Amino acid sequence: MASAAATSLPTLASPAPRVSFSVSAAGKNSNGLPMSAGARRVPGISVIHSQRGRMVAAAAAATKMPPSARGGDGEKTFVEEMKDIAMSLHTEDQARTVNLRNATVEGYLRFLVDSKLVFETLENIVNRAVVPFPWYAEFQNTGLERSEALKNDLKWFREQGHTIPEPSAPGTKHAAYLKELSEKDSQAFLCHFYSVYFAQSAGGRMIGAKIDEKILNKKELEFYKWEGSLSQLLQDVRAKLNQVASTWSQEEKKHCLEEVEMAFTYSMDRLRHIFT
Numbered sequence: 001m002a003s004a005a006a007t008s009l010p011t012l013a014s015p016a017p018r019v020s021f022s023v024s025a026a027g028k029n030s031n032g033l034p035m036s037a038g039a040r041r042v043p044g045i046s047v048i049h050s051q052r053g054r055m056v057a058a059a060a061a062a063t064k065m066p067p068s069a070r071g072g073d074g075e076k077t078f079v080e081e082m083k084d085i086a087m088s089l090h091t092e093d094q095a096r097t098v099n100l101r102n103a104t105v106e107g108y109l110r111f112l113v114d115s116k117l118v119f120e121t122l123e124n125i126v127n128r129a130v131v132p133f134p135w136y137a138e139f140q141n142t143g144l145e146r147s148e149a150l151k152n153d154l155k156w157f158r159e160q161g162h163t164i165p166e167p168s169a170p171g172t173k174h175a176a177y178l179k180e181l182s183e184k185d186s187q188a189f190l191c192h193f194y195s196v197y198f199a200q201s202a203g204g205r206m207i208g209a210k211i212d213e214k215i216l217n218k219k220e221l222e223f224y225k226w227e228g229s230l231s232q233l234l235q236d237v238r239a240k241l242n243q244v245a246s247t248w249s250q251e252e253k254k255h256c257l258e259e260v261e262m263a264f265t266y267s268m269d270r271l272r273h274i275f276t
């Protein structure tokens, strides 16, 4: 299992440019991290927190996990803690960027190319799963993989006569950061793994549906299609994430949770190709 506290990453040249989301001072979670109560949220996204059905479903699923994967009596699972922090970063400021007024095929292609690089990087890392973190292998063939789908989508664009751009900074920087984390900081790496795949299954899918309708004449990309039941795939991965995190110290868990904001920033940077 992952060794001790995560290392800092002194060689990381420049952190992702920060987006101007505002997590206003509010409560703190069990790890002492800021929580969302004061954050202004995207209309429609704040609903998530009041969708009792979802919470109940998540709680029910959690009861199927081994006790070690759960937080304990009445406590949140580790994935729920990550989700809380991620949701606290969905602000009104971000809602403005959901406006697809400026969306173009060129911008969308840049987003898809950078996304392919990020998903490929994540998938290569877990597929290699070498010492010192052999448990990355737990996350092979989860069914959430997206790089093959993106490859096919980009092939389709090429066949339509579009030029496929080279990856740009939001993709290359995130990919480099992921590689570095995967070797030195497995807790932070896992946080990005969760954030990228779950963001794609949630907001990513929502944005994709809108943009496909607006600029692709309703052509539905493979990027937004999963084989089998997506909710089951997500639940299986949640259970694995909780299981892995259950072997971590409090310090390691805290470190992983602290990385959520960075993971959000990197992904938001990539999404910005669509909105600007």
Ligand code: HEM
Pocket (backbone or CB within 6 Å): 042, 044, 045, 048, 083, 086, 087, 090, 094, 095, 097, 098, 194, 195, 196, 198, 199, 202, 203, 204, 206, 207, 263, 264, 265, 267, 268, 269, 271
């Ligand atoms: C304009 C940008 C975005 C929009 C409109 C958006 C929208 C949403 C929505 C609607 C949900 C809730 C889905 C549901 O459970 O019903 C969600 C969940 C989530 N989003 Fe975003 N999102 C955006 C950007 C991001 C970014 C940049 C990240 C960073 C990684 C992210 C990470 C997540 C995560 C981790 C969840 C929780 C998924 C889960 O655990 O079930 N989102 N988002």
